[in-house]
Amino acid sequence: xxxxxxxxxxxxxxxxxxxxxxxxxxxxxxxxxxxxxxxxxxxxxxxxxxxxxxxxxxxxxxxxxxxxxxxxxxxxxxxxxxxxxxxxxxxxxxxxxxxxxxxxxxxxxxxxxxxxxxxxxxxxxxxxxxxxxxxxxxxxxxxxxxxxxxxxxxxxxxxxxxxxxxxxxxxxxxxxxxxxxxxxxxxxxxxxxxxxxxxxxxxxxxxxxxxxxxxxxxxxxxxxxxxxxxxxxxxxxxxxxxxxxxxxxxxxxxxxxxxxxxxxxxxxxxxxxxxxxxxxxxxxxxxxxxxxxxxxxxxxxxxxxxxxxxxxxxxxxxxxxxxxxxxxxxxxxxxxxxxxxxxxxxxxxxxxxxxxxxxxxxxxxxxxxxxxxxxxxxxxxxxxxxxxxxxxxxxxxxxx
Amino acid sequence: xxxxxxxxxxxxxxxxxxxxxxxxxxxxxxxxxxxxxxxxxxxxxxxxxxxxxxxxxxxxxxxxxxxxxxxxxxxxxxxxxxxxxxxxxxxxxxxxxxxxxxxxxxxxxxxxxxxxxxxxxxxxxxxxxxxxxxxxxxxxxxxxxxxxxxxxxxxxxxxxxxxxxxxxxxxxxxxxxxxxxxxxxxxxxxxxxxxxxxxxxxxxxxxxxxxxxxxxxxxxxxxxxxxxxxxxxxx
Numbered sequence: 023x024x025x026x027x028x029x030x031x032x033x034x035x036x037x038x039x040x041x042x043x044x045x046x047x048x049x050x051x052x053x054x055x056x057x058x059x060x061x062x063x064x065x066x067x068x069x070x071x072x073x074x075x076x077x078x079x080x081x082x083x084x085x086x087x088x089x090x091x092x093x094x095x096x097x098x099x100x101x102x103x104x105x106x107x108x109x110x111x112x113x114x115x116x117x118x119x120x121x122x123x124x125x126x127x128x129x130x131x132x133x134x135x136x137x138x139x140x141x142x143x144x145x146x147x148x149x150x151x152x153x154x155x156x157x158x159x160x161x162x163x164x165x166x167x168x169x170x171x172x173x174x175x176x177x178x179x180x181x182x183x184x185x186x187x188x189x190x191x192x193x194x195x196x197x198x199x200x201x202x203x204x205x206x207x208x209x210x211x212x213x214x215x216x217x218x219x220x221x222x223x224x225x226x227x228x229x230x231x232x233x234x235x236x237x238x239x240x241x242x243x244x245x246x247x248x249x250x251x252x253x254x255x256x257x258x259x260x261x262x263x264x265x266x267x268x269x270x271x272x273x274x275x276x277x278x279x280x281x282x283x284x285x286x287x288x289x290x291x292x293x294x295x296x297x298x299x300x301x302x303x304x305x306x307x308x309x310x311x312x313x314x315x316x317x318x319x320x321x322x323x324x325x326x327x328x329x330x331x332x333x334x335x336x337x338x339x340x341x342x343x344x345x346x347x348x349x350x351x352x353x354x355x356x357x358x359x360x361x362x363x364x365x366x367x368x369x370x371x372x373x374x375x376x377x378x379x380x381x382x383x384x385x386x387x388x389x390x391x392x393x394x395x396x397x398x399x400x401x402x403x404x405x406x407x408x409x410x411x412x413x414x415x416x417x418x419x420x421x422x
Numbered sequence: 423x424x425x426x427x428x429x430x431x432x433x434x435x436x437x438x439x440x441x442x443x444x445x446x447x448x449x450x451x452x453x454x455x456x457x458x459x460x461x462x463x464x465x466x467x468x469x470x471x472x473x474x475x476x477x478x479x480x481x482x483x484x485x486x487x488x489x490x491x492x493x494x495x496x497x498x499x500x501x502x503x504x505x506x507x508x509x510x511x512x513x514x515x516x517x518x519x520x521x522x523x524x525x526x527x528x529x530x531x532x533x534x535x536x537x538x539x540x541x542x543x544x545x546x547x548x549x550x551x552x553x554x555x556x557x558x559x560x561x562x563x564x565x566x567x568x569x570x571x572x573x574x575x576x577x578x579x580x581x582x583x584x585x586x587x588x589x590x591x592x593x594x595x596x597x598x599x600x601x602x603x604x605x606x607x608x609x610x611x612x613x614x615x616x617x618x619x620x621x622x623x624x625x626x627x628x629x630x631x632x633x634x635x636x637x638x639x640x641x642x643x644x645x646x647x648x649x650x651x652x653x654x655x656x657x
Contacts, residue, residue, distance in 0.1 A: 342509020
């Protein structure tokens with residue numbers, strides 16, 4: 023038996039291809055939306071992977087350092103480094119800001135890392151160009167997504183930093199490129215006040231009889247010194263020795279130091295389950311709407327194509343064609359349209375995904391699920407047309 | 423006498439009660455194998471209703487229909503699968519050819535046996551035999567849109583004949599054709615009726631072809647009566 027659907031598609035291939043192309047662009051958008059979601063998940067996992075940490079120590083009762091602000095003293099790493107099972111511990115700071123390069127600026131997650139300890143937790147794990155930070159001040163490593171190049175001089179707050187290394191796929195959970203600078207600079211930058219504010223604060227301190235007491239020489243200077251330095255960081259990252267139970271160490275650190283400690287699973291749950299939960303729901307809504315719109319379009323197209331063949335369908339029924347053959351023809355056309363649309367959509371999404379500013383991850387499994395969904399949608403969408411075709415009276419083929 | 427098709431006391435009533443309409447009233451008709459008869463009547467006389475009853479498309483109210491030696495209707499259908507009956511035992515030729523636009527000439531004709539489960543190769547061989555008989559073999563691979571009106575109608579006749587049905591119902595097959603082509607179509611129908619021993623009923627208004635029938639059934643207000651035709655030879 024010949025394929026009636028196949029012959030019809032071949033006969034009106036232009037109509038099918040152009041319709042499939044339009045549908046394909048819609049499917050491409052749908053696949054891209056799924057890719058945006060996967061990209062967000064991947065960004066979150068990459069952030070955790072790149073930190074090189076097994077445990078994150080943050081301020082008590084917070085979910086820092088990525089989802090909430092966290093502030094802990096910068097000497098805590100010394101205390102926890104002595105715990106059995108702890109291989110390395112390092113302080114880090116994270117803050118998102120507009121980093122200026124000449125007249126333009128770029129949004130980035132500025133990360134403060136301890137200098138002098140190559141490969142410590144928080145350090146960029148690999149570079150694609152340049153070198154690691156070797157000085158305690160004014161050097162930076164930037165992700166290539168920031169658009170920065172080796173030798174660029176960027177401005178963070180009042181200070182200027184020379185880009186000495188470049189990384190790839192070092193991004194925040196929001197997809198912003200990371201820029202690594204020495205921890206001391208980062209601490210200063212994070213809490214640095216402008217000059218006027220510093221002068222105003224000194225004036226207020228000097229005017230306060232509580233701090234400016236002639237009977238206690240040196241008190242005023244000490245207070246001013248504490249006000250102009252920042253002894254806090256956002257988190258301490260811990261890398262465990264192999265064979266040690268990280269949850270046990272986490273529990274001990276948490277109990278004795280009154281700090282919050284997250285292991286990898288806990289931090290992943292915060293990043294993927296909470297930080298991007300709203301965005302994920304938003305994308306989910308878009309996917310549902312796009313699926314409905316796609317179904318409506320396929321249904322309309324197939325219904326219109328079927329109505330255009332009512333007379334032929336009446337003839338087919340009159341000469342003895344089974345209903346299942348006619349239904350199969352319409353279903354196969356809908357599926358064919360879906361296949362053309364999916365091919366166009368997949369190719370389109372693959373081509374335009376790299377152009378998007380944020381990372382879009384198109385996975386083969388998502389493509390497979392997308393294909394199955396398109397096939398199901400097309401099958402459902404053809405029901406209306408099949409019903410119309412099956413209602414055609416074969417007597418319509420005979421005049422009168 | 424063996425008949426291609428015979429109907430006895432056939433009636434068809436649409437609706438019921440005060441609004442009931444008797445479209446066919448006690449119709450009797452018999453067409454022998456190899457015979458071509460005309461069915462003539464004004465609009466609304468019941469021609470199409472009779473054709474639909476003969477074509478097993480609508481159910482008559484009462485009466486009897488015998489196709490070959492098989493009773494297919496006797497106050498009720500005696501055949502369960504009317505679709506298969508239409509496919510295997512009744513050929514249709516319409517006013518417009520209604521060829522399937524996305525199938526070429528050969529497959530338009532071969533589709534019927536294919537639907538009946540005949541292998542594609544065999545179905546196409548049968549189609550080619552008919553195309554040769556109808557003198558349209560050179561257009562075997564053409565699409566319907568590439569054919570002239572006369573060629574399309576010949577292909578439609580071939581489609582009606584492909585399953586060698588005992589009866590062909592032709593609904594104004596010459597309406598869109600000029601007189602030369604119309605007469606050519608009637609000649610072909612006569613030839614095919616003789617060659618395949620098929621009973622052919624031609625519903626027509628066409629004055630040009632009416633004199634070619636040897637027997638004519640007139641229908642008026644749902645009642646048929648038979649008369650001898652001129653049986654004029656087609657040159």
